[in-house]
Amino acid sequence: MTQLTEFQREIILNEEDKQNYFWVQDDVHLAHAVSPLFASFQIPAMTNGTKTAFENLKMPLRQFMMKLADGRLYQATLPHEGDMPSRIREHQELVGPLFPIQKQRLMDSVEHIFSPFYRQLDAYRSQTATLDEAKQRVKELFAFYEKAWQLHFEIVMPRSGHSMALEELYTRLTNEPDATAVYECLSGVMNKTLETDRELWKLAVQVKQSAVLEGIFTGFPTEEIVSQLDQQEEGRAFLTGLRAFLDVYGYRSPNSHEFLDETWIENPNQVLYMISAYLQKEYDFEKEYAQIVQKREEKLLETLAKMPEGEGKQAFIQLHQWALEAWGLDEDHHFYIDAMLPAKSRLFLLRVGEMLVDANVVEAPNDIFFLYYDELLDVLSEPALVSQTIERRKQEHEQNKQKSVPPVYGTPPEEVPDDPILERVFGIKTPDVNEQEKHFSGYAASQGQYTGVVKVVRGPEDFSKIQTGDVLVCKTTTPPWTVLFSVVGAVVTDAGGILSHAGTVAREYRVPSVVGTKVATSVLRDGDIVTVDGTNGVVHFGKQ
Known part of the structure; x- marks a missing residue:
């Protein structure tokens, strides 16, 4: 060693x-x-x-x-x-x-x-x-x-503290036992992830409106689409729009937290696949988003009607308004920091790698990602x-x-403090599988019930497995996965709580979701038929 x-x-x-x-x-x-x-x-x-x-x-x-x-x-x-x-x-x-x-x-x-x-x-x-x-x-x-x-x-x-304050006030004023229901009053808030999806959808609409473009997207493998587009006048115009999209939204990669993975701006095949996914079904981003906003406003009115008049209710209204203004923060900070920092760093470090290729230190620019920081300096x-x-x-x-x-x-501490913030984000439930009755539980992240065919997705390389109406089963999701939420019928994850990326985005797309099960990718296999109960946080597997 x-x-x-x-x-x-x-x-x-x-x-x-x-x-x-x-x-x-x-x-x-x-x-x-x-x-x-x-x-x-x-x-x-x-x-x-x-x-x-x-x-x-x-x-x-x-x-x-x-x-x-x-x-x-x-x-x-x-x-x-x-x-x-x-x-x-x-x-x-x-x-x-x-x-x-x-x-x-x-x-x-x-x-x-x-x-x-x-x-x-x-x-x-x-x-x-x-x-x-x-x-x-x-x-x-x-x-x-x-x-x-x-x-x-x-x-x-501070957003986590804001969430907890909102939950506490909601429970106190409504006497509802489930404080997490307050997050239904916070869906339909535009953020950089939804903004990215909207721009992808617009590109897909452009493809649908052109027989030439649609023929290329449906008739050729993803890897050949760019070369085929470049041979047609309409295709070249589309590529100009695609490059404009990538200049703004292209600084992300499949895993976000990594230097090894190609970014969208380097390799647009990931984006082309997502556009193809939008072509699979009739989907109108603007219409769906407007409906989510309307549903949020209706839920807020229902919630306020349960609260007694007074200072407490006014405090809730103010906290809720501030929360609405800040609710895109989770996806927005990921866009500008979590994703863009490693993406910009990767592109710079590849230039350093090129210099080391010229100096006969490494054989390829991305070889430097397999060195530790001190070795690179050396x-x-x-x-x-x-x-x-x-x-x-x-x-x-x-x-x-x-x-x-x-x-x-290591050894868990003898006294584990009850930390609702960590539970909301990371999910800390122990696995709960009932083999006899064929169900397991997690967190109820997005309401509704859906029965469909399982597709276990380990990473973006498996995105092509997903067909319209499938049940997405995965360890976790990140913003580049979001386009799948407009295609699938339900989402089940191993990791995360109701404020994890998967839980938050599932609510935005009104897709039933159970998160933080710990076991979904172990218990389920491609082709299984499951019923996802996003209201009660239970996944029923086996024959339905």
Whole structure:
């Protein structure tokens, strides 16, 4: 076994770590195996960024620590070490005034911090530089990653407190036992993910209105569509519109959190597949969205009718209005930070990789993603061929992708605090499978009942399996998966709570959904017939 460097020892989970803390694999956001270079950036950024952010927000948490094991990222949650009730009061007093300005805080950061840095990364790609200058730019990116994740949590965490305040007031004023019903009053809020889907739908409408375009999309494999479009005048005009779409929305990749995956702007085949998916059924984004907004407004009126007149009701109305203004924050921050930061970083790092190809250090630009951060700095300082290391790491990465990794390491704390915020996002239920009666449960994320054919989707490479009306069964979803929600009849996930991406988007598309089952991808197989009860959070399998 190769001896680890000091930097690598800092980010790789060891036996002492397992003895000292309880580590959970984040299968909601980071279910996939990651490359060494991405882990090198993400782990210090998350560990140090949360420490600063949580102190700035006076959170009842000290930080999230992150470590690498078998190619997966594991997280330990460290509580605040001081007087907890005082800390909670301090936190509430600090974040309350942020409720009305949450979206503005994000957009201010995008305008003044993120966008300028992204433009700088873009500029670096077109500039001639020495290896030493490239090294300094890589170090700039490493430092920015930590700042980005500090801002990430300072921006998103007040939304969680806002949600809990809204739930508490809803329950107190309506006497309804299920506080999560309040989220039905928050559907139909435009965000960057829905905005992306709307623009994709518009491209699909353009295809449907042209016999030439529709013939190309339905008559050729996805990989040949661009070349076929380029041979027709209408096709070339469509490609111009496609490039304009990618210039705005193309900075995302299948897993978001990774450097290895091609972005949409590099390879539009993923986008072309999504346009093809829209062609499978009659779907009108604008009409569907208007209906969701109408349903939200009706639900709000029903909710307000249950509340007694007075200050409490007025406080709920104000909290709800602020929540509506901020509710797109979850998808919007993902667009500008979670997805765009690694996408822009990947494109810059590929340019560094090209320089190392020219210096006979690596054989291909993307080989650098199989180096750790300190190793990359070393070869930029003293170029030396690292092909053996790269080949070994590639093999390890492929093995890691196939591994069934432990969901946790270490000993759970004896007293686990009831944390509704973590439950809403991550889902913390234990698996609940009734083999005799053929059903398992999870969280009721989106109401309704639907019976259909299962398609288990492990990643974007399986998207083509989905046919109109199928039941999407997966570990988790990210924004690039959203187009599937307009095609499928129901969604079931292993991971997540009702405020996870899958739960939130399912409500936006009015698709019955049960999330956080822990077992769906293990119990179900392609072709199974299931009934998804999104109202009660139960999935019935076996013959119906």
